[in-house]
Amino acid sequence: MLQLEVPVSARILMMSGCGVLGIMMFFNCYRFLNLSAERRWIKTGWETLIWSTQEVQKKRMNQYVEVMMEYGEQEKIPWIQKWDQYFVQSQIKKKLPFLNSQLYGLLLISAAAGGFLILIMIIQKSGGKAAWTLLWPGAVLFAGSYGLKVLRLRKLNQTERELLPFLNLVDNFSRSEQDLFRILERTGRYLKEPLRSAVIACSRQAVMTGNRYDAVWELIYQIQHPKFQEIIRNLEICSRNEANYSEVLRDMRQSLQHYIAARRExxxxxxxxxxxxxxxxxxxxxxxxxxxxxxxxxxxxxxxxxxxxxxxxxxxxxxxxxxxxxxxxxxxxxxx
Structure with a gap:
């Protein structure tokens, strides 16, 4: 039977053509998914899914804030609210704005289930042991949840390093300004992430909505470091009662220094x-x-x-x- 040998140059040309074709298909798919919602039901469904999951997460956040406002910090909270907190503290949303805690969990479960089914089909064809496929869902769920905790811990450490500069800046600006949210806005410009964006957003929310109390609790929810929450609560009480910031800040600075020393130990x-x-x-x-x-x-x-x-x-x-x-x-x- 006659066999044709393909020259090396022809192979390279064919591979290059396949690569160019793949890139063109990628950009066409990207354009297809970014067409107007009226013309493409895929984008409409995706946006509806994102909006609905964000609304559910927002309702849970409001419930948690209401409980905190009425009864204070709770030692035990439902696991779904703790999952929301971990997601918020991990700051993943800054890198992937469309993502939320529910959608992230749904993607993890889908990846675990989809990979499990694919492995089952592959192993059945190859004649291997199907029991090993049970490791895949556990590995995916563990990696997703553990990665979330690692990112959260990293952000908490970054927040902790900014606590003392935050107190010093608030002390400096409070000598020429009495309004708490003006102080926070000026302070936020000199901070690093994750405090910078959260503090500035809090001050702007208070100015735009006029609901200063809710803005404070939104900030407490976004930055769930126990010492930072204590500082913000004390500052809010000082602002409400028109107390002297300097005396309170002095006590908080001493408390923070003891806290940092204990954390290092x-x-x-x-x-x-x-x-x-x-x-x-x-x-x-x-x-x-x-x-x-x-x-x-x-x-x-x-x-x-x-x-x-x-x-x-x-x-x-x-x-x-x-x-x-x-x-x-x-x-x-x-x-x-």
């Missing part, structure tokens, strides 16, 4: 705990390797018998407990 303890955990894990791996070398028994041989499985299971349980305990302590220190 906690971080050192947490760092030492991580080092000890890593050292124990390393020693466990070394001991397992030494045992394998001396007895000429591999890990596969150990897992063949019940005593070996029990030993490995106990070692894994201790490992998971140490990791869980370390993560739990970090979460408690971060106010989560």
């Amino acid at each position: 906690e971080k050192e303890i947490s760092k030492e705990g991580r080092i000890q955990t890593a050292f124990i894990l390393l020693m466990g791996v070394v001991m397992m390797g030494m045992l394998t070398a001396m007895t000429r028994i591999s890990m596969r041989d150990i897992l063949k018998y019940a005593p070996g499985r029990i030993i490995v299971l106990c070692w894994c349980m201790v490992l998971l407990f140490m990791i869980w305990n370390t993560c739990l302590k970090d979460q408690e220190r971060s106010g989560g």
